[in-house]
Amino acid sequence: MTVDNNLIIRTSENITESPIKQVRFFSLQDIDLLWSPETLVYTDFLEKLVFRIARKPKHLTTHIQRVYYCFHANLNEQLFAAIVDFLFVLNKRGQAISWRIIMGAKSRLNADQFDALKNYLKDEHADASLLPGNRYSIFTRGLLGVNDMVRQLKKQEQPVYDPLELARDHIEYSQLEEAKLVLEKAVLEQPARLDIQHELLDLYQSTRDSTGFSQMLAELTRSGVKTIDEWTQLNNYFKGRNSNG
Incomplete structure (x- = not known):
């Protein structure tokens, strides 16, 4: 994908309300900090970003x-x-980057949109919840929910997300039971994913969930799933703990 510098560099010489003299809207030097340019051609990339923001605003x-x-x-x-x-x-935090983004995107916004964003930043008492959104907004009032918005973006099945990433999101917010459910389901559906097995075993050990471990090990054995050596090691660990009282 070819990126034109003229789309990225924006000056604010005539915008007295902006505290920035020159606004560089994601210059070419910044691209590698965000992703590789090839990422921009992925058909479901925007959908993934929307769901990530909804989960971790x-x-x-x-x-x-x-x-x-x-x-x-x-x-x-x-x-x-x-x-x-x-x-x-x-x-209202991050005024510098807020102005940078608004000025950089000015060429793609209509006059009403640009004025609404500009006036919001200029008014120190403005309520963020009253920002005018549209059908693609996630957090403003009276708009479509995330699932409806994604269907508007692309009328097809929702993309499948990596269960390991989802489980780690749950762990980050101390939702350990939810993380276990995600990983247990994933281990049965994707037994070749050794990274998922490792993550689940670490979770069993850190939470000392010998019951959940035993049930999953029995299920994997019944299903004929080839398990890694760490299952045996953790099984011995739990047996040792139980025998010691």
Whole structure:
């Protein structure tokens, strides 16, 4: 994908309300910090970004990836929604990067959209929850839910996400039981994924869940799944703990 510098560099010489003299909207030097350019051609990439933001709203890098993707894919309404969601999460913090993104995206926004974003940043008392969104926004009021928005983006089955990544998201938020359920299901469906087996075993050991471990080991044995050596090691570990009282 060829990226034109003219789409990236934006000056703000005539915008007195912006504190930035020159706004570089994701310059070519920044691309490698976000992803490889080839990523932009993945058909379900925007959907994945939307779901990641819905699950982890404060992960700002994902917001920036979404803005950048929409800008270069000429998805102007989705771009406006991405900026609104980003400003909503920042809630008046990060003024410099907020101005940078708004000024960089100005050429893809209509006058009403640009004025709404600009006026929101200028008004220190403005309520982020009242930011005007559209059908692609995630966090503003009265709009489509995430699942409906994804169906609008692409009318096909929702993409399949890596169960290991999903389980780690649960673990990050201390949702250990949910993580176990995801990994247990994945081990049975994708027995060749050794990384999933390792993650599940680590979770059994860290939570001292000998009952859940024994049930899953029995299920894997009945299903004829080839297990890694660590299953035997953890089995011996739990037996030793039980024998010691």
